[in-house]
Amino acid sequence: MPSIRRLTTACLLGALLAVGVGAHAAEARRIEWDELMPDDWDPFAALDGVFDAATPEQLMDGSADAELLLARYRAAVANALVVGALDGERVQIPGFVVPLDFSGTAINEFLLVPYYGACIHTPPPPSNQVVYVKLDEAYALEDTFEPVWVTGTLRTESVLNEVGDAGYVMHGGEVAPYED
16 A cells, blocks of 8 residues: 555646646637737827827938937837736737847847838837747748748737837747748
């Protein structure tokens, strides 16, 4: 007859394995980029009325008024509201990679964005449309023009970067080529 100690150890080990397997096997919920924005958030609210009295000359590239307008927009999108209910949720989201830390085609750190060229062109998308991803293992990115699926636990944390500000973070995520 097994001892109480062995029986207790076996039960604890079984419970830990069940929890570990269950957590690891948890299905990720597929989400779309719109789900990262609160329903009532308007990225252009900070610009209300700015164009009403502006003349085309005031909005010419490099003009003081154009620079002020761009600064107001950048401040608004850098502090875009996120969806708090997504914090800690395991998700899968498609997007494009903007490499931050890479060696050849192997990437370790990147921004995931909803469309190709985001963050490289001015102005960048709102921070609630950018996910900072830090991988445990490098991913061999074949082509930055091709979308990918990223799966992992989403966190509502800000990451400020000269390429673009992120309102969400995913550490240790998994990357796979996009397939519909």
